[in-house]
Amino acid sequence: MIVILLWVMLGFVATEVFSWWLHKYIMHGVLWNIHKTHHSKTKGFFELNDVFTVLFGGTAIVLIILGSETLDYRFWLGTGISLYGCLYFVLHDVLIHKRLKWFGRPKLRYLSAITKAHRAHHKTNTKEDAESFGLFLVPKRFFNEEEK
Ligand SMILES: [Zn+2]
Numbered sequence: 548m549i550v551i552l553l554w555v556m557l558g559f560v561a562t563e564v565f566s567w568w569l570h571k572y573i574m575h576g577v578l579w580n581i582h583k584t585h586h587s588k589t590k591g592f593f594e595l596n597d598v599f600t601v602l603f604g605g606t607a608i609v610l611i612i613l614g615s616e617t618l619d620y621r622f623w624l625g626t627g628i629s630l631y632g633c634l635y636f637v638l639h640d641v642l643i644h645k646r647l648k649w650f651g652r653p654k655l656r657y658l659s660a661i662t663k664a665h666r667a668h669h670k671t672n673t674k675e676d677a678e679s680f681g682l683f684l685v686p687k688r689f690f691n692e693e694e695k
């Protein structure tokens with residue numbers, strides 16, 4: 548049981564670390580042309596940037612299918628990635644970007660820090676000089692700063 552939980556947690560944490568890296572060095576690098584659709588002010592309901600969501604979701608689905616027969620580590624890794632994806636969707640796409648109008652302004656300290664940190668990331672619409680590339684790993688200062 549503990550081992551299962553560890554694989555799920557590893558899947559979750561690895562997704563945050565990997566997406567931080569991908570976001571900072573690749574999406575704000577060679578794949579900026581795709582990612583910039585998420586930074587542009589005029590957005591439709593879907594953005595070209597959503598292909599990254601498909602990529603992460605696809606990886607999770609493949610792992611779950613590969614591990615589904617014996618419920619081995621691949622199944623639980625895929626579960627961790629999926630869990631991350633669900634939370635990421637609710638926080639990043641719904642709470643922060645309001646792609647669906649489910650919530651108002653967050654009151655919990657951690658959620659409001661996540662929101663401020665990601666808003667700071669969106670302050671610039673350029674490839675360079677963006678900050679705060681993760682979602683759950685919030686730099687400490689966003690817990691104290693007043694909303695600008
Ligand atoms: Zn970005």
Ligand SMILES: [Zn+2]
Pocket residue numbers: 585639644665669
């Ligand atoms: Zn965003």
